[in-house]
Amino acid sequence: MSNKAVSYAGPGKVEVIDIDYPTFELKDGPGVNPANVGRKVNHGAILKVVSTNICGSDQHMVRGRTTAPEGLVLGHEITGEVVETGSDVEFVKKGDIVSVPFNIACGRCRNCKEGKTGICLNVNPDRPGSAYGYVDMGGWVGGQAEYVLVPYADWNLLVFPDRDQALEKILDLTMLSDIFPTGFHGAYTAGTKVGSTVYVAGAGPVGLAAATSAQLLGAAVVIVGDLNEERLAQARAFGCETVDVSKGDPKDQIEQILGVPEVDCAVDAVGFEARGHGAGAAKEAPATVLNSLMEITAAGGALGIPGLYVTGDPGAVDDAAKHGTLSISLGTGWAKSLSFTTGQCPVMRYHRGLMQAILHDKVSISKNVNATPIPLDQAPQGYDEFDKGAAKKYVLDPHGMVGARS
Template sequence: MTKMKAVVYDKPFQVSIQDVQKPELQHPNDVIVKITTSCICGSDLHMYEGRTGAQSGIVFGHENMGIVDEVGAGVALLKKGDRVVMPFNVACGHCLNCEEQKSAFCTNVNPGFAGGAYGYVSMGPYQGGQAEYVRVPFADFNALQLPKGKEHEEDFALLADIFPTGWHGVELSGFKPGESVAVFGAGPVGLMAAYSAKLRGASEVYVVDRVPERLQKAESVGCIAIDLSKGDPAAQIKKLRGGREVDRGVDAVGYQAVTADGKTEQPNAVLEGLIAVVRPTGGLGIPGLYVPKDPGAPDSNSAKGYITFPFGKLFEKGLTVGTGQCNVKKYNRYLRDLIIAGVAKPSFVVSHNLSLKDAVDAYDKFDKRIDGYTKVLLHP
């Protein structure tokens, strides 16, 4: 077989299922994985909506798991038949950043850009896994082995990105057990950040969004829902806390933030909200995506990646800021073991398990936040 089915980006708001070339081993350290689950990520929607420099023809899919089907001669740890999940980061494993557990910023796999990923604009020549097969380079480093069988399929699939990324957002904020946290955005990453804060011993977790299904998901894991459509979220949170601010804040929205009506883009809305709601000397974790170029930006500055926010207030309050993509390998084996032990079950965010052939409709509904589409898993 030389062809396979895959989800291909055509143009803004349009993907299609096409026959594309099946990946082949290109290096002795490669493996080919037969995909069992690939997820649609909120980050995919930035490309889907035409809000990046993505060109037609990209095979989407950076959240991938499956069964090793072919093994390069230089692969030492993996064998055919192994069940694996891949971090969305494509990384070499031996550059300075990789050695320091900063695999999201590998300097070897995508020269000129800090880091690589499957099926994402500017992130290197790595075909995505919303397909029947995917090639995994530096496979011993980039594939995490899982128990054989089909148990925890939904949970393990989330180890590719959103569970570690949510955990990373909390980590970036400087969180300590017993502290209070405000998470802006109850999409998959925001829900995972809130869930991670609960797992790590947060005293209170507030989750800000305006989509009822998302807020209900947050409440289902013991978080306090803050409906953006009902007014300034920082003011709502402080009112509930008797005027007190929270210890930590997480931005799980990024550059396509909107005002309370949900219709007007305001790229700095979440940053302003976090600075307003986090206590002096607290911390902000920003795993939400920000880009250097945005073709659909609401103003000329944010089109170039320049976003205005109250730096003076941030300085006055002595807030620390952590940002950047998640170094998935730093966390994924530990989160895997939490799943196996029954301590964590991140799949509460999953709303739909669909066939790969249903991806076109799934992208449309997920993008419109309708019919309860909160997290979609695709199965070839």
């Protein structure tokens, strides 16, 4: 059976290629750790991909800002229909419509049992934690494809309770694989609660998901900062205040909004490709957002940091940043008793609750992030437009199941 997929073809390029149809064994290929080659996956399921989204984390690789090898099949945001299950799968059934957490987790190790599914100890020989189609994550094939293998299916997959309802709300539910839980994780770990004032750095899809989540958690005011006016307009469209960081330090604009130059909670949805503020907005300065958030967060507050930081960045502005070493004012954080939460969002901690919020019409995440479905063969165009700052969340539709409902 044919299986088309989106692959990284070198800095600035992606291609739609033909790859093997999945089997219940991990085979060699670009980015696959040798220790994973031949790994049996009888606990897995093969999915017909209903929707798979282009993520800002994918863009870091496509820009050549990681050590991703050419030929790597991309895609960690996956929603699909189960078409085959391995011999060890008991509960997930053929025909189920499911959300796939971008974290690959075994459900058996100490971390998984403690709910730390973003740092599973058994799926990636390189380090704790794994994801589909991502650099240094063990080599599990990405889901920007027609079909994909998901290991530990009974543990990983979130089965939607009603097929027709799921397909009707697919543009919202597709966000459960990553950006909605990731944004929620950022807002939640920043301490957002009823009445909080919240600043979200970054108006890309994760930032908009964090802003949506802060509203869902009861924030009194949500402020979103970015350089991109189109993306800031998207944030304003669902009730956020906005800050254009190209016009100066965020704290001055925050003071104009709140009357004080600080917020209770802050979220970094930018990551390691951050740029300066004010006159320096065009220049890359990877520690800018973290240092800014420490300055504007009230003493005793917290920073949620879902924005990606890496240990290998060939395109970094200096030698230290190439290894993930940034000039962070930790003294500021210490003096203000600030708390920090970093790392992969443990999607399984949140996705069922957020599914319920979607199914019961408590939130419209697809509208807030401007979800835009496109065919799989238009992925290169989608990557290009997203890289240029389009205020859209591109949803790839390999089998036309999304477009038929949109």
